[in-house]
Amino acid sequence: QVQLVESGGGLVQTGGSLRLSCAASGRTISSYAAGWFRQAPGKEREFVAGINWSGSSTHYTNSVQGRFTIFRDNDKNTVYLQMDRLKLEDTAVYYCNVALAWSGLQANLVGSWGQGTQVIVSS
Numbered sequence: 001q002v003q004l005v006e007s008g009g010g011l012v013q014t015g016g017s018l019r020l021s022c023a024a025s026g027r028t029i030s031s032y033a034a035g036w037f038r039q040a041p042g043k044e045r046e047f048v049a050g051i052n053w054s055g056s057s058t059h060y061t062n063s064v065q066g067r068f069t070i071f072r073d074n075d076k077n078t079v080y081l082q083m084d085r086l087k088l089e090d091t092a093v094y095y096c097n098v099a100l101a102w103s104g105l106q107a108n109l110v111g112s113w114g115q116g117t118q119v120i121v122s123s
Contacts, residue, residue: 001026001110001111001112002024002025002026002027002029002032002098002110002111002112003024003025003026003111003112003114004022004023004024004025004095004096004097004098004111004112004113004114005022005023005025005114005115006020006021006022006094006095006096006114006115006116006117007020007021007023007117008020008021008117009093009094009116009117009118009119009120010118010119010120011120011122012086012119012120012121012122013086013121013122013123014086014087014088014121014122014123015085015086016086016121017082017083017084017085017086018083018086018119019080019081019082019083020036020080020081020083020094020096020117020119021078021079021080022034022036022078022079022080022081022096022114023076023077023078024077024078024079024098024111025077028074028077029074029077029079029098030053030074030077031053032053032098032099032100032110033050033051033052033053033098033099033100033101033102033105034050034051034070034072034079034096034097034098034099035047035048035049035050035051035070035096035097035098035099035105035106035109036048036049036050036070036079036081036094036095036096037094037095037096037097038090038092038093038094038095038119039092039093039095039116040089040091040092041092043092045095046061047061047106048060048061048064048068048081048094049061049064049068049069049070049081050070050102050105050106051070051071051072051079052102053074053102055071055072055074057102058070058071063089064083064090067083067084067085067086067087068081068082068083068084069081069082069084070082079096079098081094081096083119086119086121087121088121088122088123089121090119090121091119091120091121092119093116093117093118093119094116094117094118094119095113095114095116096111096114097109097110097111097113098110098111
């Protein structure tokens with residue numbers, strides 16, 4: 001099974017930027033789709049962004065469209081989330097996961113959920 005470790009979170013002011021990393025181990029993820037998810041206090045975990053195996057296709061939830069960018073480096077077995085123009089409502093624990101197929105990514109996750117990385121946006 002694929003193990004995933006997220007990093008790069010922290011405390012940032014509104015309008016600031018952070019880059020999250022998701023390092024995979026256990027097997028190469030170059031043929032997997034990947035996604036970032038987040039869970040805010042008291043809320044369900046939600047999809048944030050997804051990317052296909054090559055990086056040629058991406059998809060974002062409406063609230064982050066135009067502010068976040070997902071990309072990957074398959075040579076490093078790592079997926080990234082560049083977060084710009086951060087808002088208070090982006091505060092959450094961010095997780096990544098992988099799927100065998102780009103279509104229906106959220107329903108076909110196969111990785112082990114990591115501990116996530118905390119993002120706190122302050123005013």
